[in-house]
Amino acid sequence: MITSLFGNRDYLRLFTAQVSALFGTGLTTVALGLLAYELAGGNAAAVLGTALTIKMLVYVTVAPIVAAYADRLPRRLFLVSLNVIRAAVVLALPFIDQVWQIYVLIAVLQTASAAFTPTYQAVIPDILPDEREYTRALSAAQLAATMETLLSPMLAAAALAVISFHWLFLGTAVGFAVSAALVIGTRIPNASAATQGSFRERITVGMRIFAATPRLRGLLGLNLVVAAAGSVIMVNTVNYVRDTLGGTQSGVAVLLAANGFGTMLVALALPGVLDRVGARPVMLTGAGTLVAGLGAGIALSTATAGDWRWAAAIAVWALIGSGSAAILTPTGQVLRRSSRSADRPALFAAQFSLSHLAWLLTYPIAGWLTTAAGFTATWVTLTVFAGVGITVALRMWPRHDPEVITHLHEVGTVDAAVLADADRVDERHYRHTHVYVIDANHRRWPGRLETATAA
Template sequence: MRSAPMLTSLLRNRDYLRLFTAQVSGLFGTGLTTVALGLLAYDLAGGAAAGVLGTALTIKMLVYVTVAPIVAAYADRFPRRAFLTALHLTRAAVVLALPFIDQIWQIYVLIAVLQTASAAYTPTYQAVIPDILPDEREYTRALSAAQLAATMETLLSPMLAAAALTIMSFHWLFVGTAIGFAVSAALVIATRIPDATATSGDSFRERITVGLRIFAATPRLRGLLGLNLVVAAAGSIIMVNTVNYVRDTLGGTQTGVAMLLAANGFGTMLVALSLPRVLDRIGARPVMLTGAAILLAGLGAAIALSLAGSGGWRWGAAIAVWATVGVGTAAILTPTGQVLRSSSQPADRPAVFAAQFSLSHLAWLLTYPVTGWLTTTTGFTTTWVTLAVFATMGITVARRMWPRHDPEQVIRLHIEPHPQATADQRPELAAAA
């Protein structure tokens, strides 16, 4: 893979290496906490765990959608090393407290605090990178590495959690994650991070909307919005329903939960490792639309499984469904960074990546509460049929908005390439084909 030597050259920079390691640790910590949270919700709420988890994850997505753009708009106005360190330590403290709670409302409060810190961390981290890597080519590679890390967290967290759950109680996942956040804080403290000079050249509205305007003006990015909905619709089954399905329908234990999560992770890994060569040959659009079709097929198989009778064969069928969802998810998420890069100029790239961060989580903000609340009130079949309808809508949007013969068109909304740029260096708005 061509990205390997590029990443290796980046990691020779010690400050970037420390920050990147802290970022990866934080991403995987958040992913593992989400898995452990499902088991904690089942301990506290039993059969109503899907509703509890759906609400908790809705809070997470709501915070991501609202907090991240605001922090991104003002990321150059904080003492950044202290701020990043405080965010890691806040997450460590919250995660360490989760195993000791005994009320459902406490989950909601702690998740709100945890995800506020996580949502604030990402745009602040992105604003630091230009100062650590002033060379434009290295900066672009760092954006790619950040996208790769976020994608791999989504793909690998279920598998890592599954492996851990086979040898320990889910409570220890919280403890291990807290230790990881503390290590990340130490790495940030050891990093030289200059404070940026605050700028006043752009209004708050301009700062938070430039990425959204590029999405609205670019056909392939409008298509990506539909694919985000497909991923969220199918992924909600994995994140919200796995615990209840294993414990209440299949009669399994924590080990059974780990087995289905591992099947999902295996499907994602299988595709993620084989995709680069395919992408070079046929491009992102066919691969991502195929992934969307696979996810819709997985939802159809899940609906059929929910209507089937009892029997030990359902374990094998469930493993196949969960793996299928993993395959389709990887086929969409893995090329996403390439699509974002090809749709933006270097100066606009941070805004485009930030917009994808918020817009993709907006799709989850729709599917998480629907999955949790419908499962609790109507059961799996109605819930999964509803998610299949969402996925169908997403595929329709993607196919119509992303033309088959996609022109190499990049919308240029020039903004400050670095946080320290002054007002008189701010280019004027321009659009070009």
């Protein structure tokens, strides 16, 4: 059970630090919208849209740069420093009086977040080396993110009944400060030095692993499926409830809660399923679920009247939440399986950037195309993108995907120490069998002919 994880003191502290930071971020999401409206009035949506674009661009560009030096920094001090920076930024937000200042502070805040998240993700498997415990930790992280989505807006609404929204920024700062204090008290092993090449080599190591590993190329397609369906939830829920269903703010909360409920149920159920069948079937089933959810949403968008639409919308939003959880929860397990410990920060950073690149593509479609052409055309377009994503995943991630691969090394192409337990085949080749990942001595994935010859 997930609760058994909390017997690990270091994991418990890190998990609590994550929850504290998540709830602080959730309060900022509400407060930032109100601040934008205070400064820009009717142009608040444009302000928030620009801020969101800045966030995605920062996530895509900053995370790989951080990963290039992550193994050279003391990870505990690095995580604490990033929390302190985030707390300082949100404390400054209530005092600004110009829109451009929002953009600058959001850029700084999201830069710190883009550095924090992949570093934090790479620490967890070092603290929980057991595969089953790590799988359960992934579900716990997904559950924490879901609960933040559900509870932070309600907490903010309750607070706003008695205080100004400016005080929400203080609550956020407290969340980051508590997170920093918990990290200080956690034993976090520093990463061993990975790639010792040039800056360009270090910054691209995660991308190189992605490009060369078939299952990770499949993951790129799944990232697009999640972004296509998730953009409907993140961008279109408010307008769909208010303008199409004629609902209130509480109606918006109901649909978002349905999405979170679907996510939570699947995240809780997945650890046992993953132990039995592995990540690929689960994640592809999640992708199919998201495409089905988008298809149901298209049908729903063509309906012009009927109280039944509420029940149907709740079911569709919950279905999309469950599909998203089926993809997102095992992602860390797939990344861990595909890298050496020393390269893991770079690979997590690459996933962080590449997944947000997909959102950078789908967010504008969900927002701008809906305004121009309506929900049906937008959701059809996003379904096409999701279809492309699931096709890529099916083609790139082979059904037979063993961890241990017998392959050939050509004499003189790798360090001699690597071949200490290899068998000499002929004058030019060694046969080697081990858990295969892309690294300095294995720069490409062995082809079928090579593995057949090695066997």
